[in-house]
Amino acid sequence: MTIGFDIDHPEVLDLPAPPPRAVVAPEPARIAGVGTAVTPESYTQQEVLDLFAISDPKIRSVFLNSAISRRHLTLPPPDSGGNRASEPQGDLLAKHARIAVDMGLRALRSCLDDAGAGLADIDYLCCVTSTGFLTPGLSALIIREAGIDPSCHRADVVGMGCNAGLNALNATAAWARSNPGRLAVMICSEACSAAYTFDSTMRTAVVNSLFGDGAAAVALVAGDGEAADGPRVLSFASHIITDAIGAMRYDWDGDQNRFSFYLDPGIPYVVGAHAEQVVDRLLSGAGLPRSAVNHWVVHSGGKKVIDAVRVNLGLTRHDMRHTTGVLSDYGNLSSGSFLFSYERLLGEGVVEPGDYGVLMTMGPGSTIETALVQW
Structure with missing residues (x-):
């Protein structure tokens, strides 16, 4: 019972309590679309070994026994002697900005096509990268280059590494769930070629034999705008x-x-x-x-x-x-x-x-x- 007060009859009145309100949990976000992109040039492991004239049998074994047939890489141009040298850190950061934005934009467009959506539909953008540091972040650069509404909500996940795609998916899905009917997009853009060091050590050989350039984007939406067939x-x-x-x-x-x-x-x-x-x-x-x-x-x-x-x-x-x-x-x-x-x-x-x-x-x-x- 609740306590009420009547102005004409100032005695305390016993009123029935209102029925409890049903708490409706928000619908989970659904994956509405996905898209991927890579850099133009790709190489077999043997081609990479040849380009860098790597003859050490231990390092060659790491490359050739990696279960990798081909990778997309953006390698430094050859010098006058035909050799490919390591790039200074400043050049690598510039390479990261160029490649990560380009791949990210192409993955984004592919994702939106898959979702049946357009750039104007994006209300939240989360960008992930660990292969370079940018301020302003990748999200701001992609919003500018793509012509996305500057009022778009955004976040950048930087430096978490290979696991970061699911960390960011968690945040992106949560935003979509809290904003039913509004489109949230996550982009992972990794210019791994911008994080390579070329020397004769086994430490760098393992890394150089493994990573490739690539970007992927995923669109999520909850509520009335959800895609019927997305998980x-x-x-x-x-x-x-x-x-x-x-x-x-x-x-x-x-x-x-x-x-x-x-x-x-x-x-x-x-x-x-x-x-x-x-x-x-x-x-x-x-x-x-x-x-x-x-x-x-x-x-x-x-x-x-x-x-x-x-x-x-x-x-x-x-x-x-x-x-x-x-x-x-x-x-x-x-x-x-x-x-x-x-x-x-x-x-x-x-x-x-x-x-x-x-x-x-x-x-x-x-x-x-x-x-x-x-x-």
């Missing part, structure tokens, strides 16, 4: 392996006077050992066993990383076919790799309504990110 983004789960925080990093190399990647040889085993923990936590939140997952979309982190994840999760090679296919055709594309695999999955036409999918990325931290989706 709903249900939940996320994350795990940082703090004992291995330095196993993957991009930091200053004083010998080279530039930033460079470092990848610890033990990464595959560290990631594999923790994969079950985070995936099972993701699925338990929805009351699902691992066997309920119909589709696995995993970051193409490298041959040994992929094998470690597959074995520890009890997956088949067929489950990981798109992950290994993207690795073979493009190398490791950093934060956008999983969206290249997602695009291939959709292209197969095998997804059925009600199917569950797990998206999974791995990167510095060392970090494993996961998301549960349902068509």
Whole structure:
């Protein structure tokens, strides 16, 4: 009961309490479209070895046993003697700005075409990159170059590495869910050619054998404007392996006077050992066993990383076919790799309504990110 007061009859009145209001949870965001882009030039691993005249048998073995057939790269031009030298850090930053914006714009247009939307429909833009530092960020440059409404909400995720695509997808899906009917877009644009160091060390050989240039974009919308056939983004789960925080990093190399990647040889085993923990936590939140997952979309982190994840999760090679296919055709594309695999999955036409999918990325931290989706 609630207490009321009547002016004509000032005695206290007992009034019935109003019925409780039903709390309606907002609809999850759906993936409405996806698009990808790469740089124009691509090379086989043998061609890269030849271009840089790499003869060390150990380094050649790293390249040729990487399970990578071809990668898109933007290499420095040859000098007068036909040699390709490392570029100064300033040139690399300029290369990153040029390539990341160009690829990002092309991936964005492809994504919007897939979603049946236009630039004027974008209300939120989140841009992800780890291969260079820009201020103003990639989002501002893309908004200017594309002619997107300057009042568009935006965010930049910088320096989180290969796992960052799912970190940003989490934020983008949350914005879409909070703003039903409005289009949110995430772009991952990684100009990995702008983060290479060329020397004779095994540290750089591992990195130089692995990464390629690529960008991917995904559009999300919730509520009345949702796409009927796009999967709903249900939940996320994350795990940082703090004992291995330095196993993957991009930091200053004083010998080279530039930033460079470092990848610890033990990464595959560290990631594999923790994969079950985070995936099972993701699925338990929805009351699902691992066997309920119909589709696995995993970051193409490298041959040994992929094998470690597959074995520890009890997956088949067929489950990981798109992950290994993207690795073979493009190398490791950093934060956008999983969206290249997602695009291939959709292209197969095998997804059925009600199917569950797990998206999974791995990167510095060392970090494993996961998301549960349902068509």
